[in-house]
Amino acid sequence: MLSPNSTIGIVGGGQLGRMSAVAASRLGFKTHILSDIPDPPAGQVASHTTIGAYDDPQILESFANAVDVITFEFENIDAKGIDLLSSIRLVHPSGHILRISQDRILEKSFLNDHDIPTTKWLKIEQPSDGEKAGAKFGYPFILKTTRLGYDGKGQAVIHNPDEFEAAFHTLKPHPLIAEKKVDFACEVSVMVVRNIHGVVQTFDVAENQHKNSILDLTLIPARIQPDLRQQVQELAIHLANALELIGILGVELFIDRDGKILVNEIAPRPHNSGHWTMNACPIDQFEMHIRAVTGLPLPPAIRHSDAVMKNLIGPEDMALWPKIMATPGLIGHLYGKEIAKPGRKMGHVNILFPYNSLPGEFGIRAMLQDLYSKE
Ligand SMILES: Nc1ncnc2c1ncn2[C@@H]1O[C@H](COP(=O)(O)OP(=O)(O)O)[C@@H](O)[C@H]1O
Numbered sequence: 001m002l003s004p005n006s007t008i009g010i011v012g013g014g015q016l017g018r019m020s021a022v023a024a025s026r027l028g029f030k031t032h033i034l035s036d037i038p039d040p041p042a043g044q045v046a047s048h049t050t051i052g053a054y055d056d057p058q059i060l061e062s063f064a065n066a067v068d069v070i071t072f073e074f075e076n077i078d079a080k081g082i083d084l085l086s087s088i089r090l091v092h093p094s095g096h097i098l099r100i101s102q103d104r105i106l107e108k109s110f111l112n113d114h115d116i117p118t119t120k121w122l123k124i125e126q127p128s129d130g131e132k133a134g135a136k137f138g139y140p141f142i143l144k145t146t147r148l149g150y151d152g153k154g155q156a157v158i159h160n161p162d163e164f165e166a167a168f169h170t171l172k173p174h175p176l177i178a179e180k181k182v183d184f185a186c187e188v189s190v191m192v193v194r195n196i197h198g199v200v201q202t203f204d205v206a207e208n209q210h211k212n213s214i215l216d217l218t219l220i221p222a223r224i225q226p227d228l229r230q231q232v233q234e235l236a237i238h239l240a241n242a243l244e245l246i247g248i249l250g251v252e253l254f255i256d257r258d259g260k261i262l263v264n265e266i267a268p269r270p271h272n273s274g275h276w277t278m279n280a281c282p283i284d285q286f287e288m289h290i291r292a293v294t295g296l297p298l299p300p301a302i303r304h305s306d307a308v309m310k311n312l313i314g315p316e317d318m319a320l321w322p323k324i325m326a327t328p329g330l331i332g333h334l335y336g337k338e339i340a341k342p343g344r345k346m347g348h349v350n351i352l353f354p355y356n357s358l359p360g361e362f363g364i365r366a367m368l369q370d371l372y373s374k375e
């Protein structure tokens with residue numbers, strides 16, 4: 001167990017690192033951010049920041065030596081870098097988990113090997129594999145890079161055989177992965193956290209709605225049958241144990257039209273779809289993560305409220321900020337990013353409802369229309 005005033009090293013300087021650093025500071029820890037871009041959002045709230053490349057051995061070595069434990073908010077540091085960090089300090093979650101989650105093929109193989117259902121998939125190595133995918137999944141199917149995808153980047157929908165070859169050459173690096181396009185009833189996610197003693201806690205299951213492949217809204221609780229919610233949580237606990245996870249992990253899932261659960265992807269870090277926990281839970285995903293990586297006890301991941309989380313994306317949503325601040329009941333969070341580029345996650349808003357009284361679809365839409373209306 002790390003004592004107060006110890007320093008947690010966080011690889012990555014984005015909003016997830018920023019909110020982790022704030023949670024760490026509440027528990028009396030210091031944070032040291034490693035970022036490859038200048039003035040990272042997390043650096044604004046951390047005790048120290050190192051700016052340097054994630055594959056520079058000297059940078060990694062001096063960063064590791066300056067901290068007491070290392071964690072991530074960004075999982076795409078290469079294997080050599082992880083090994084170097086791990087040779088100097090404890091790294092949570094471990095390099096083995098990062099490697100699995102960095103690669104969609106390793107990830108789906110791990111899940112399937114542990115009896116966790118995923119979308120049907122096929123490794124794509126050459127142009128002729130397109131026909132195999134078409135035969136296996138029908139059209140349309142989805143072609144994705146195995147690495148470095150986020151917010152729907154690195155993906156193409158293949159509507160007919162003629163579209164395959166161009167997409168195959170555009171998406172890099174190879175191999176790629178083809179996935180059956182799931183006709184889902186809804187998308188959900190669950191945050192699961194596990195500590196060094198094998199204590200596992202899961203937050204409630206959230207329902208996610210995407211716009212242009214970027215998370216737009218999260219609703220809590222997910223509007224699915226309670227027994228399905230429980231199955232999703234049990235799946236997450238099984239996965240956390242199978243990975244020997246230390247830290248928090250987000251699991252993204254589809255619920256298909258027959259009520260079948262399929263895992264889409266996993267992320268061994270705090271997750272955008274867990275931001276609702278910041279206001280609807282006594283202990284949020286960031287504190288849970290910090291507790292897990294510092295060896296503190298993990299209390300149950302309870303919530304006291306239902307909630308809606310709305311992402312603030314790009315200049316359009318940033319323009320709403322004064323109105324958000326002026327509206328009672330809207331709890332705003334901004335990430336300290338200077339320029340609101342289209343598609344960029346600038347912040348989010350949480351709206352709370354008493355436990356068990358999440359409004360229906362119309363109520364939520366009406367509330368958001370109010371936010372976007374001009375008067
Ligand atoms: N196989 C699939 N079937 C249906 N929709 C999909 C599929 N894969 C991805 N999507 C949609 O695209 C979104 C982003 O894809 P995802 O694989 O989660 O990549 P990332 O979040 O890394 O960009 C998903 O949340 C989902 O809405």
Ligand SMILES: [Mg+2]
Pocket residue numbers: 252265
């Ligand atoms: Mg995703």
